[in-house]
Amino acid sequence: MNNIVALPVLLPLLGAGVSLALRGRPLAQRFVSISFLSAVVVIAAYLMWTTDQHGPQVLWVGAWPQPLGIVLVADRLSALMLLVSSTVTLIVVIFSIGQGVADRDEATPITIYYPTYLILAAGIANAFLAGDLFNLFVGFEVLLFASYVLLTLGGTGERIRAGTTYVVVSLLSSLLFLVSIAVIYAATGTINLAQLAQRIADLNPSVSLVLQLLLLTVFAIKAAVFPMSAWLPDSYPTAPAPVTAVFAGLLTKVGIYAIIRTQTLLFPHSPLSGLLMWAALLTMLVGILGAVSQSDIKRMLSFTLVSHIGYMVFGVALGTEEGYAGAIFYVVHHIAIQSALFLIAGLIDRVGGSTSVLKLGGLAAISPLLGLLFFAGIMNLGGIPPFSGFLGKVALMRAGIDFGTPLAVVRVVAGVVTSLLTLYALAKAWTQAFWRSPNRAVVRAVATAEDLDIYHLADHNDYELERRDVSEAESETEDRPRRRALPRSMVAAASVMVALSMALTVLAGPLYSYSARAAHDLLKQTPYAEAVLKGPPS
Amino acid sequence: MTWADSAVQTAQPNVVLIIVCAVLVATGVFLLLERSLTRVLLGVVLAGNGVLALFLIVGGKAGKAPLVGVNNPDQMSDPLPQAMMLTAIVITLATVAFVLAMAYRQWQLTGSDDVQDDVEDRRLQRLAREDATSETFDNSAVRTIDSDELAVDEVQAANSDLYLGGDSIAEQIGDAMPASSPDDVTRFDR
Numbered sequence A: 001m002n003n004i005v006a007l008p009v010l011l012p013l014l015g016a017g018v019s020l021a022l023r024g025r026p027l028a029q030r031f032v033s034i035s036f037l038s039a040v041v042v043i044a045a046y047l048m049w050t051t052d053q054h055g056p057q058v059l060w061v062g063a064w065p066q067p068l069g070i071v072l073v074a075d076r077l078s079a080l081m082l083l084v085s086s087t088v089t090l091i092v093v094i095f096s097i098g099q100g101v102a103d104r105d106e107a108t109p110i111t112i113y114y115p116t117y118l119i120l121a122a123g124i125a126n127a128f129l130a131g132d133l134f135n136l137f138v139g140f141e142v143l144l145f146a147s148y149v150l151l152t153l154g155g156t157g158e159r160i161r162a163g164t165t166y167v168v169v170s171l172l173s174s175l176l177f178l179v180s181i182a183v184i185y186a187a188t189g190t191i192n193l194a195q196l197a198q199r200i201a202d203l204n205p206s207v208s209l210v211l212q213l214l215l216l217t218v219f220a221i222k223a224a225v226f227p228m229s230a231w232l233p234d235s236y237p238t239a240p241a242p243v244t245a246v247f248a249g250l251l252t253k254v255g256i257y258a259i260i261r262t263q264t265l266l267f268p269h270s271p272l273s274g275l276l277m278w279a280a281l282l283t284m285l286v287g288i289l290g291a292v293s294q295s296d297i298k299r300m301l302s303f304t305l306v307s308h309i310g311y312m313v314f315g316v317a318l319g320t321e322e323g324y325a326g327a328i329f330y331v332v333h334h335i336a337i338q339s340a341l342f343l344i345a346g347l348i349d350r351v352g353g354s355t356s357v358l359k360l361g362g363l364a365a366i367s368p369l370l371g372l373l374f375f376a377g378i379m380n381l382g383g384i385p386p387f388s389g390f391l392g393k394v395a396l397m398r399a400g401i402d403f404g405t406p407l408a409v410v411r412v413v414a415g416v417v418t419s420l421l422t423l424y425a426l427a428k429a430w431t432q433a434f435w436r437s438p439n440r441a442v443v444r445a446v447a448t449a450e451d452l453d454i455y456h457l458a459d460h461n462d463y464e465l466e467r468r469d470v471s472e473a474e475s476e477t478e479d480r481p482r483r484r485a486l487p488r489s490m491v492a493a494a495s496v497m498v499a500l501s502m503a504l505t506v507l508a509g510p511l512y513s514y515s516a517r518a519a520h521d522l523l524k525q526t527p528y529a530e531a532v533l534k535g536p537p538s
Numbered sequence B: 001m002t003w004a005d006s007a008v009q010t011a012q013p014n015v016v017l018i019i020v021c022a023v024l025v026a027t028g029v030f031l032l033l034e035r036s037l038t039r040v041l042l043g044v045v046l047a048g049n050g051v052l053a054l055f056l057i058v059g060g061k062a063g064k065a066p067l068v069g070v071n072n073p074d075q076m077s078d079p080l081p082q083a084m085m086l087t088a089i090v091i092t093l094a095t096v097a098f099v100l101a102m103a104y105r106q107w108q109l110t111g112s113d114d115v116q117d118d119v120e121d122r123r124l125q126r127l128a129r130e131d132a133t134s135e136t137f138d139n140s141a142v143r144t145i146d147s148d149e150l151a152v153d154e155v156q157a158a159n160s161d162l163y164l165g166g167d168s169i170a171e172q173i174g175d176a177m178p179a180s181s182p183d184d185v186t187r188f189d190r
Helices: A002-021 A026-054 A076-102 A110-129 A132-151 A157-188 A191-204 A207-223 A231-235 A242-263 A275-295 A295-318 A320-353 A370-384 A388-403 A406-435 A438-449 A454-459 A466-475 A488-506 A508-524 A526-534 B002-009 B015-032 B037-058 B080-111 B119-129 B135-147 B153-161 B166-175 B182-189
Strands: A057-061 A068-075
Touching: A002 A026, A002 A057, A002 A068, A002 A110, A002 A295, A002 A526, A026 A057, A026 A110, A057 A526, A057 B002, A068 A076, A068 A110, A068 A132, A068 A191, A068 A370, A076 A110, A076 A242, A076 A320, A076 A488, A076 A508, A110 A132, A132 A157, A132 A388, A157 A191, A157 A207, A157 A231, A157 A508, A157 B037, A157 B080, A157 B135, A191 A242, A191 A526, A207 A242, A207 A295, A231 A295, A242 A320, A242 A508, A242 B119, A275 A295, A275 A406, A295 A320, A295 A388, A320 A370, A320 A388, A320 A488, A320 A508, A370 A388, A370 A406, A370 A488, A370 B015, A388 A406, A388 A508, A406 B182, A508 A526, B015 B037, B037 B080
Parallel strands: none
Antiparallel strands: A057 A068
8 A cells, every 4th residue: 555655756767768768759758748747746645645644654665674675755744745846847847848849840859858857756756755865865866867967958058067067066965965874874873764863862962963964064055055055046047948947946945855854853953053044044135135136037036046945944943843834835835936937937038039137128018928927926936915925934934933032033034125125136027028118139039939929019009119120020030930939838837837826825724734734743753753663564 | 773783883993994085085076176077077986986985984894795695694794885885886977977978068069178157147247346237227227218219328427327426337337238239148148
């Protein structure tokens, strides 16, 4: 019965193999990707329901003697993360199928895209389900390797440059992870998380501090916590839109998940609360100031991504049940909204021919729907009521105020400032991209799109667009292949993602109480450890 | 307590291995700090092997091969770190192959395998060094007024008034404004 716990890892891997075997048949590849990822969503939903009703589900893979083998564990937190991540991967794959269909003549190596994407999904699922540190490491490596390939897809100069930074930083963090695993094994004689929970408490406090710092450093690099965040805005924006969306939504959150898991299970009486508090504060402020200074929407979004990681780290730093509940709620909200915004940025790129606000303008006349989606997204990210961003921030701030130390209160104030600056940076980008007079880059991009009417743009009263510019752009782009700028499936996928982030507002009550239950489990520790160590062998 | 725990507890750390581990990691980190991707790769390989040596140290006293039924469990070396090392070796091998391919592609494209700076970062740095105002701001100011069909000198006057800096700032704004020829910017932003 518990075998179902392994399926979120195995199904995408199987799908990757099948879709690789079907290379050269894009239609079959698409069908395989969608069906396997949908199956994972269903399984994740079932797992979430089961863990909520009957406690953590444990699977000792291969039936080795119990404390020695590889163990997969789904508790409330990992089941929730699994459901959210599989939903996001499914929506993004539909978006990228839309893009692939629309750009069929473009020279992207589509053949390897779907298998790699499925392997990424398997790696993420493995990281969420891993019950021991080494399996967590393997999950990280699987998803990192898939991400290396996806980030450098096509091997253009810009992507290779971005990929270099990303790969070298990831390699370094992987090495550090190996070091920490070795040191933890030396200190305790086990790498099973449930066993570690019992043994680390018996260690000399200074030894356990070293272990904690090592693990925190590793996961902080993955989660892009300041000062280990510089790699992220450098490497994410150049990748294809669906790839950036799934990276931004999920990869950093895997790091956050690992921080939450190890902090609660291994180091429940953390002496590093103050350090994490400072890290959260600086991550938020440095990240958002970076976003304010950018002129490219994708880079701006990457910096807000870094900045909002600070909110989640703050929840962890508090170490209270409310803090963790708020952090878990915020993770869910942030996965949905950040992926949605990157998908929308991909659409803006197609319509306007660029994501730099210096070159965009007048998009509101071309696609009001896109304007609406982007607006809803930034209001949600900026934390305007009644959206889920507001609810998540309120939960974290209330937890901070209840905590009561001056540093926590400072951090709450910084949270408000950050959310205002987020709103400022993105609203500025929205105004500039959607409401200014369109300039030549936009005119030219619209002229190459087969589904956009350039004369509609020209005739629009608010913009003084000269007919001469329009006809010039049309004659310049005559020999270029025309493509659809806003294919229905891409717009639909982006809309569903935005709708999903809106739905989190409606579902906030049940979701928050689920998060609170998950946080309660995490802080009590025993449900996890007992289920793993004393659970009946399946 | 399992046998793995007792193996760890009776282990005496091997000084030679510790020195080998330290030297490998130190040289690896030194190479990681280089600009050339090939050297970075060599650094990763060295540091990676250093970390594997750490696993050897962690594994405790060397013993007989951990084969059940062949050797007595009391005399076996700890198999768990060995299993982890094998996995890590496989992963490192794949990484080396990938980074080599990337370095080769970089060399194909640019003629060197140096890790390059981000163009956008450099542009922002230049603006900061010149103490120029943000490009987005300048541009939008110019554009908005542009669409109001004001003359260019009026725009500059407005800008210098705004910053009380006189002509020099207006000049700098003019210099630091690639957006006036959008084709320039198109290339690296896409």
